[in-house]
Amino acid sequence: MDRSELVELLSPEGLRLLDSLPPYRSQKDVLAMVTDLRKQGHSPRLVAAVLTQAKLRKKAVGKFGEFASRMLFTEAGLEQATRLSVAARHAGRFRAAGLTRVADLGCGIGGDALALAALELEVTAVDADEVTAAIAAFNLAPFPSATVEHRRAEDVSLRAIDGVFLDPARRTAGHTDTDRLTDPDDYTPSLGFAYELATGRSVGLKLGPGFDRDLIPSTAEAQWVSADGQVVELGLWFGALARSGIRRAALVLRGDEANELTAEADSEDAEAGDLGEYLYEPDGAVIRARLIGDLARRLDGRMLGDGIAYITADAPVATPFAAGFRIVETLPFAEKDLRKALRARGIGALEIKKRGVDVDPAALRTRLKLAGDRPATLILTRVAGRHTALLAERL
Template sequence: MNDLAPLLTPQGRALLEEVRGTQPGDELAVATRLRRTHPAELVSAALGQARLRARAVAKFGAEDAGRMFFTPNGVEQSTRASVATYRARRFRELGITSLADLCCGIGGDAIALARAGIRVLAVDRDPATVAVARANAEALGLADLIDVQEADVADVDTASYDAVFVDPARRGGRGRIFDPEAYSPPLSWAIGAARKAPLAALKIAPGVPHEAIPEDAEAEWISDGGDVKEAVVWFGTTPGAVRATLLPGGHTLLGTGLPNPQVRPLGRYLYEPDGAVIRSHLVAEVARHVQGGLIDETIAYVTADALHPTPYATAYEITDQLPFNVKKLRALLREREVGILTVKKRGSAVEPEELRKKVKLQGPNSATVFLTRAAGAPVMLVGRPA
């Protein structure tokens, strides 16, 4: 939808309320009924917006998603509200009161920043996206704190702002972009813009190689509910620092420069580090905390003899260690009457669903099996959450 204006009229807003909650299977009947009293284009726009709002609930929550406006790309690329809220809080704790949000998209980060009490200049060069960002600021009562402007970010003077935040577009006409210099704008430009500001943050893909992080920057990997969502490069904080932040709890693990953990025999417990910990190369910090080591030098599983609660890894009690052998695993699971099996893999080519079919589960009990390597050899580890 390129023209948001009809949906912002009283008639458009009333229609949006009327189609709220329309299920996909009911759309045709609803559209047919509404077109008797409303322009067909307006009905299509309202139903399209209702679909986007339904998709956005996972990122923004039902209350905000039900009031905001979206584009298809905006739903896909916008920052999850929990992550944006965490980052805005960190900006505020660093003393930031004004910020230039370059490549603001539909305004997800700008909204979180404004709610943290930060005055925001939100800039994007796409007219339709700018219209949506402006509508969102107004819909959520934040227009006094968010100034949305249509411009090329390279032309924006950020000198009067305490900080800069840049979220380059990482998707193009052919899908996800993996080369940072193919971002829009390129990562090198974003780094240059960040270095001109007293404090800055750049949102980048979590798969960024560590060698691409500038030496004068801090690197932070953020997960939410166990899923790694993004990496952030901070300027003006602690150069060279590395951290993993886990939401919703807000736990942050700081790197201390530990060497890689030693490989040791499997103990009673297996620890699966959070994805943000793995991406930030901080598995050694987890191993030290649980007094453990790696099961294999190339696998990010930590083993220990005792249970040490940590927010940075999920612990499993291991009951059996088998060489890779589906028949032996099937016999063991039948003996234990396992009907519910969670399959995790790391360093194995076997697909979990393929394994489930082969073991033919039956019974009231549950178990977790890890398809991995220990000391270089393929193994199956059977256990349960500790």
């Protein structure tokens, strides 16, 4: 979306047209909608803009729920936007720390600023891209405590600000077809700028979950967040926003339920031991936070092997921090023998999980050519250093 398209979209005609559209269903319906809207006399540019927004609103429901139907987006802005359930927890940190005037530097389409404003905190949302800043202003219009500025984060005066949140752009410039940046020095604003701000200030910094752990300052609380099984971010928290005695945290969100595993530092792995009747696959946030050892001790379990992020135990334990499986039996690892064993058991729908072995689960599933009517889980890993296939069922 360029500036002229945005101007047309934000016109009274454009917004009325967007809100009058039926919910976006599929690409198949687009041609008919384009023809209909053009017959009504709407310009090709406006038609393209409103249909793009309708498509993005549907896609945004996963992050923003019912609020998505009243928001505007860019493709890149939605891709990087914080989902509402996570943004609410960001905002809660600022409120709990007693910080009331927050600058959201690199606000994007305004997801985090929305959550901050919803708690009636004063928010100055800033973005260097003119179109993105205009969209953030539209999304934040219902909140009198929020203002939006189109400028570089480095140029913002923070004299009246007592807390800062940064979500640096980690993709190349533009609103569609952007590429992920791998060098933190190329972020906008840069990682160096963010770390400098965090010296002596209360700062929250959102990064990708795969961020290089060696670049995490010792003064920061590092919290990895997973939502419905997907690790979505690493948050670094400084000053009053960092909790006392916590430097590593794994926050696991599933629906409305939240659970957190915390520690003062990376945990030592539990000792490796024999395969028990039960196996646990830690949530990705627990693995990223390197708290697998602490989780194993909570489960009265042991590591399946050095460098393998599976925990095994002799009794079932309910935990929000791992998926649990009961081991039904050990099968041959060789593909030909494995295929024969699975067919003999009537297994057709197969979930394949693997750690510590070089296997492509999707390709293996195709080659197995199973046709039974029973579902099962196959876990491919190493036990006592040997490649092993475990037939399992989810707890």
